[in-house]
Amino acid sequence: MIDRILSSAALSVTSGLGPHLLSVSDLTPDSVRGILDTAESFLDLRHQTVKKVPVLRGKTLVNLFYESSTRTRSSFEIAAKRLSADVINVSATQSSVTKGESLIDTVRTIEALGADGIVIRHPSSGAPAFVSERVRCHVINGGDGCHEHPTQALLDLFTIRKRKGRIEGLNVAIVGDILHSRVARSNILALTRMGARVRLVAPPTLLPSAAEAWPVEIFHHLEQGIAGCDVVMALRLQLERAAGGYIPSLSEYARLYGLNGRVLRSAHPDVLILHPGPVNRGVEISEEEMFASSSAILSQVEFGVSVRMAVLYLLMGGGPDSGLPGLPPGIETGER
Amino acid sequence: MGYLKPGSLLIRNVYYLDPSEGVKGFGNILIRDGLVESIGVGESFGASSGVPIIDGGGALLCPGFIDLHAHFREPGFEYKESIRTGSMAAVAGGFTSVCVMANTDPVNDSADVTETIKSRANEVGLVRVYPIGAVTKGLAGEQLTEMGRLSDAGCVAFSDDGKPVSTSRLLRKALEYSRIFDRPVIDHCEDLDLSAKGVMNEGIVSADLGLAGIPNASEEVCVARDLSVLALSGGRLHVAHLSTAGGIRMVREAKRRHLHVTAETCPHYFALTEEAVRCHGTHAKMNPPLRREEDRLAVIEGLKDGTIDVIATDHAPHASHEKEQEFDRAPFGIIGLETAFSLSFELVREGHLTISELIYRLSTKPSLLFGLPRGRIVPGGLADFVLLDLSGIWEAGSPRYFSKSRNSPFTGTQMKGRVNKTVVGGRLVYDKEGVFVE
Numbered sequence: 001m002i003d004r005i006l007s008s009a010a011l012s013v014t015s016g017l018g019p020h021l022l023s024v025s026d027l028t029p030d031s032v033r034g035i036l037d038t039a040e041s042f043l044d045l046r047h048q049t050v051k052k053v054p055v056l057r058g059k060t061l062v063n064l065f066y067e068s069s070t071r072t073r074s075s076f077e078i079a080a081k082r083l084s085a086d087v088i089n090v091s092a093t094q095s096s097v098t099k100g101e102s103l104i105d106t107v108r109t110i111e112a113l114g115a116d117g118i119v120i121r122h123p124s125s126g127a128p129a130f131v132s133e134r135v136r137c138h139v140i141n142g143g144d145g146c147h148e149h150p151t152q153a154l155l156d157l158f159t160i161r162k163r164k165g166r167i168e169g170l171n172v173a174i175v176g177d178i179l180h181s182r183v184a185r186s187n188i189l190a191l192t193r194m195g196a197r198v199r200l201v202a203p204p205t206l207l208p209s210a211a212e213a214w215p216v217e218i219f220h221h222l223e224q225g226i227a228g229c230d231v232v233m234a235l236r237l238q239l240e241r242a243a244g245g246y247i248p249s250l251s252e253y254a255r256l257y258g259l260n261g262r263v264l265r266s267a268h269p270d271v272l273i274l275h276p277g278p279v280n281r282g283v284e285i286s287e288e289e290m291f292a293s294s295s296a297i298l299s300q301v302e303f304g305v306s307v308r309m310a311v312l313y314l315l316m317g318g319g320p321d322s323g324l325p326g327l328p329p330g331i332e333t334g335e336r
Numbered sequence: 337m338g339y340l341k342p343g344s345l346l347i348r349n350v351y352y353l354d355p356s357e358g359v360k361g362f363g364n365i366l367i368r369d370g371l372v373e374s375i376g377v378g379e380s381f382g383a384s385s386g387v388p389i390i391d392g393g394g395a396l397l398c399p400g401f402i403d404l405h406a407h408f409r410e411p412g413f414e415y416k417e418s419i420r421t422g423s424m425a426a427v428a429g430g431f432t433s434v435c436v437m438a439n440t441d442p443v444n445d446s447a448d449v450t451e452t453i454k455s456r457a458n459e460v461g462l463v464r465v466y467p468i469g470a471v472t473k474g475l476a477g478e479q480l481t482e483m484g485r486l487s488d489a490g491c492v493a494f495s496d497d498g499k500p501v502s503t504s505r506l507l508r509k510a511l512e513y514s515r516i517f518d519r520p521v522i523d524h525c526e527d528l529d530l531s532a533k534g535v536m537n538e539g540i541v542s543a544d545l546g547l548a549g550i551p552n553a554s555e556e557v558c559v560a561r562d563l564s565v566l567a568l569s570g571g572r573l574h575v576a577h578l579s580t581a582g583g584i585r586m587v588r589e590a591k592r593r594h595l596h597v598t599a600e601t602c603p604h605y606f607a608l609t610e611e612a613v614r615c616h617g618t619h620a621k622m623n624p625p626l627r628r629e630e631d632r633l634a635v636i637e638g639l640k641d642g643t644i645d646v647i648a649t650d651h652a653p654h655a656s657h658e659k660e661q662e663f664d665r666a667p668f669g670i671i672g673l674e675t676a677f678s679l680s681f682e683l684v685r686e687g688h689l690t691i692s693e694l695i696y697r698l699s700t701k702p703s704l705l706f707g708l709p710r711g712r713i714v715p716g717g718l719a720d721f722v723l724l725d726l727s728g729i730w731e732a733g734s735p736r737y738f739s740k741s742r743n744s745p746f747t748g749t750q751m752k753g754r755v756n757k758t759v760v761g762g763r764l765v766y767d768k769e770g771v772f773v774e
Contacts, residue, residue, distance in 0.1 A: 103662060124662030125546040130617070145664070147546030185546055208543035209551070 017314050020132045020139040024150045024189040032194060036158050038310035039303070045082060046302070055317050056085035059116040064107070065142070066092040066122045071277055071301060072142050072152070076119050079308035083317075088115075103127060104134055111135045117316050120144070125182075138315045146180045152276050153186035155307040157194060159300050160231055163272050168195030171268075173219075173226045175201040175257055176235030176284060179208055179246075183276045184235055188214055201225030201257070205246045222257050227266045233274040234259055234284040250283055260286040264294075272296055340461055342370025342719075343763030346382040350392030350723065354399055354713035355692045356700040365397065367719040370761035374715055390764060392723055395756050398695045399711035400432025400720040402702035404600055405497070405522075405576055405648035406673065408434070408465070411452060412441025417653035417740045419453065422673075423462040424738035425651070427766040429673040430722035430755040433708055434463055438470040439498045445470040445481045447489035454490050462765045462772065464720070466492045466708060471510045471521060477502025480510060487517040492706045495522035497576060500558050504565050511571030520572040520598070520706065525558035525583065526550075526624065535664045537610040537625040545613070547663060550625050556582040563590045566597060574705065575599040577650050579624040581634035588643040598705050599638070600648040602672060603679035606635045608745065616745035618659045618666035622652065636688050639697060646702045647694075649676045653741030671739045675732050675746045677724070681753030691726070719762040728754030728768075 017031050027035075045051050061080040063073050073089065080087045090110065101109075103122070110118060117138035120128045125145030132139040143149040161167055172191050178184045178200050191198050198216045200207065211218060219225030226232050237253060247253045264271060273285070273295040281287050289295060345367045352375070353360045363377040366385055376382070382389075408422035417425075419436075426434045436453065438444035444453065450467045457465030469491035473479045475498070483494060494514060501507040501523055510521050531554045536542050538549020559575060563586060566573045578584055578599045587599045604622065609629050612620040620626055638644035652669025659666050680698065683689045689697075703710035711720030733747035758766040766772060 102657070102660075104660060122662070124664045126617070126663045130662060145546050146548075182546060185544075209538060209549070210540040210543040213540045213543070 019315065020128075021150055021311055021315060022129045022132055022139065022141045023148050024153055024186045024193070027150075027190075027193070029193055032154070032157065032190065035154055035307065035310045035314060036161060038314060039158055039306040042082075042306040042309040042313075043303070046305075052082050052084055054084045055313055056080065056083035059085045059316055060114055061085045061087050061117045061119065061312065061316070062110050062115040063087065063089045063119045063142070064110065064121070065090070066120075067143070069121055069143070071304070072121060075301070075304045076142065076308050076312075079305050080312055082305070083309055083312055085312070085316075103131065107131050107135055111137050117312065140311065140315065143182050145182065146185070147182050148186045149182040149276075150186050150190075151304070151308055151311055152183050153190040154311065155300055155304040156187055156233065156274055156276075157190055158303045158307050159274060159296050160272065162299070162303065163296055164230060167191065170196045170230040171199065171228060172196050172231040172233065173199040173201050173229040174233045174235065175222065175225065175259070177206045177237050177241060177246075178202045178211065178235070179206045180238065180241075181235045187233065188216060192216070199225055199229065203247060203256070206241070223263050223266045226264070226271075229267045229271060231272045231274060232259065232264070232267055236276060236278065237280060237283055239280065254283045258283060258286065259289050261288060264289065270294075274300060277301065340458065340464060340761045341763065342761045344368045344387040345719070345759065345762050345764065346385055346387050346389045347397065347721075347723075347759070348389060348391050350395055350397040352397040352713050353692060353695060355696045356399070356710070357712055357714050357717075359713050365713070367759070367762040370719055372713065372715055372717045372719055375713065390757070392757075395723040395725050396691070397713070397721050397723050399699040399713070400722045400758060400760065401430045401677065401698040402433040402708060402710060403431050403649050403651070403673065403676070404435045404493075404574075404646055404702045404706060405602075406434045406436055406651040407439065407653065407669070408436045409653060410440065410456065411449070415740075416655050419456045419465065420460045421738065421740040422651070422653075423457065423460045423465070424772065425671070425673040426463045427758040427760065427772070428738045428755065429675070430677050430724070430758055431673060432463060432711060432720035432722070432758060432760045433466065433703075434673075435466045435468050435492060435706065437468050437497045438495060439475060443470050443473075443475050444468070444491070445473050445475070445486075447482075447485045450486055450489040450491055463760060464708075466490070466706070468493045468495050468497070468522065470494065471496045471501055472506065475499060477506065480506075480513060483514055483517060483519070487519060491519070492708065493520045493522050493574065495524070495576070497522060497524045500524050500526050500528065504561055507562060507565045508569045511566060511569035511573060515571045518572075520574040522574045522576050523558070523562050524576050525555050525562060527554045527557040530554045530557060533664075534625075536613050536621060537627050539610055539628055541610045541613055547613075550623070552580040552582055552627065552631065555580045555624055556586065559583040559586050563587075563595060563597060566590075566595050570596070572596045572598070577602050577605070577624055577648070578638065578644055579605045579627050579631060579635065581631045584634050584638040584643055588638070588641070591643065598645045599643065600646045601635050601639065601644045602648055602650045603676050604670065604672070604745070606632055606639070606683065607679045608632070612745055618661065618663055619670060619743055619745045619747070621663065621666055621668055622650070622670050623668035636683065639683065640688055645697070645705060647676065647680050647697050648702070649673050651739075653739055654743045655741060656743075659743045670744050671737065671741055672744070674737055674739065675744060675751065677755055678730075678732075678751035678753045679746070681726070685752065719759060721759040722755055723757040723759075725754045725756045728752075728756070730754050
């Protein structure tokens with residue numbers, strides 16, 4: 001099994017992933033496929049008694065989180081640990097950030113401590129790219145402001161491919177707060193890049209005014225927007241959007257844009273429902289639909305670990321000069 | 337007028353051009369005690385004058401540039417810029433007069449601060465510095481400043497720049513009251529509520545980058561308000577840094593109705609678009625933001641037909657540690673004094689303006705708008721001049737800027753058209769070897 005991991009991984013490394021993962025726009029369709037194939041290989045690990053491979057042994061990954069996060073941070077942590085990396089979590093509330101240290105000073109300190117890679121979650125759009133230009137270690141965007149969340153999009157692609165067998169040619173509707181959603185931006189790039197047709201369904205107040213320039217179709221009515229769609233992705237609505245004047249109330253939003261059994265009848269009979277989480281039950285999606293067989297919400301979380309393992313491995317696993325992932329001694333004996 | 341020690345100088349071998357006097361030619365200019373004494377040709381011209389001689393080397397001598405909009409940051413923010421470094425940047429950019437905005441600390445809302453700025457500028461002695469007084473005390477947008485005392489102390493205009501005059505009623509009072517002194521009120525036109533937390537132009541780039549946008553309507557709504565109020569109040573309104581096609585259209589229409597409105601733009605609004613944010617990051621962050629291509633073209637059109645009266649710099653220095661931040665946290669603004677001429681000269685190279693029209697918008701018209709003395713190439717004229725090498729090529733920011741700050745998207749760009757020398761009151765204050773003669 002490990003052979004399969006390594007052969008597919010080696011294949012994808014040659015297909016051009018840079019030193020950082022900042023934006024889906026930096027990925028070619030081939031490198032996306034490479035990541036997904038590598039994630040596929042890692043997926044089998046979950047059923048092993050020893051869920052670890054030693055490919056990142058001796059490497060240190062720092063999770064630098066300036067926003068609260070449960071699933072992304074734990075997912076990266078578990079992924080890194082399964083690859084045998086050492087993981088440190090730094091969150092803004094408990095670090096010198098509260099003493100007024102600038103982002104760049106914090107990151108340089110972390111680098112000086114010996115980090116090989118930093119996952120950054122930050123409320124400012126562009127913060128990971130800003131950091132990547134100023135450090136030598138790998139930088140992975142764990143979600144930046146309203147910009148991008150590339151590993152979320154990759155795990156969404158992975159989930160879709162797993163459940164639908166393909167991505168190309170599918171009709172995918174993204175429903176909700178597109179304006180503030182980094183998940184939406186990464187997914188629009190990723191899905192269109194992989195040949196899916198993307199629709200955005202949202203009130204005009206939650207869409208960028210320039211969204212027509214994106215290669216998408218735009219709808220303001222949910223039932224029309226998801227009509228015939230193979231995949232419907234609901235976005236999390238930040239509860240403070242009502243106070244911000246973007247929507248009149250949560251209940252009106254739920255009435256117009258909440259997914260439920262009735263409205264989903266207009267979608268493809270085999271529709272797949274995704275949500276990046278955490279879900280506001282009864283707002284973006286009804287309780288029944290959350291746990292229906294069409295929903296892949298928990299699979300997304302599960303697959304997220306494998307996808308992040310793939311990303312970490314492909315970015316950080318290569319030998320210093322080879323351009324190919326190093327083959328740590330003893331790996332062949334890890335399984336069989 | 338700021339007191340600067342006058343000098344005497346014989347400048348030989350220059351082409352000279354003064355659009356306001358309708359003068360052009362080739363020859364030598366003899367300056368005595370800060371004023372032009374005579375203009376003539378021939379090797380022997382001025383030979384017996386006994387004044388220092390500089391060779392213009394065939395450069396183009398024009399009236400020095402006058403910037404109606406700069407931030408010298410002193411008092412209060414000397415880590416960004418001081419009157420000394422700001423003056424150095426100004427003369428390196430060919431400016432002989434600079435109007436400095438009131439958002440210092442303390443704010444220039446009292447005669448004391450105005451006096452301090454002026455005396456500091458005179459100590460430095462490089463460039464004529466004209467303070468702009470605040471419209472409201474502490475820029476708080478509530479109570480008018482004592483415009484009479486500020487005016488007497490030397491303020492040439494009033495502005496709460498950085499922010500719009502807060503309410504329509506206050507703008508009305510400011511425009512009405514300023515009529516006593518015949519001084520313009522300069523407004524930074526922005527509907528702050530509509531801009532909300534915007535950090536760049538609202539459009540495709542902000543959508544892609546996930547950055548909060550400032551729509552064109554933010555400027556347009558405020559320009560519309562200001563023009564309506566101006567029709568009511570009288571007085572003179574000067575619109576700062578126009579950046580949108582809509583704002584320009586409204587100013588054009590108001591001028592047709594003979595409202596007393598004038599307007600400026602800055603080189604970055606005709607040199608760049610919002611796309612620059614993708615590659616230059618916070619060095620392309622200013623307010624108003626860089627707009628779309630159609631706005632850029634409208635700015636050029638406005639300069640051509642005179643809707644936009646002058647090119648000002650909005651020179652806004654910020655320290656590296658302030659710009660080296662997350663995009664939404666970094667302050668707005670870029671430096672502009674040292675690159676203004678070359679960026680503007682591009683309009684001449686592209687055939688939008690003649691060199692004469694450009695000099696008019698950089699020198700003559702600013703002088704007329706704020707009633708400032710300007711260099712004039714006639715006997716008795718003030719000897720504030722710039723010598724331009726129109727075929728000169730240089731690299732912005734290399735090896736350095738004279739400004740204390742480096743926040744410019746143009747750093748490292750090859751520039752065409754170069755300031756060779758600057759003369760203020762008959763004294764050579766800058767030449768391109770970087771020598772300041774004090």
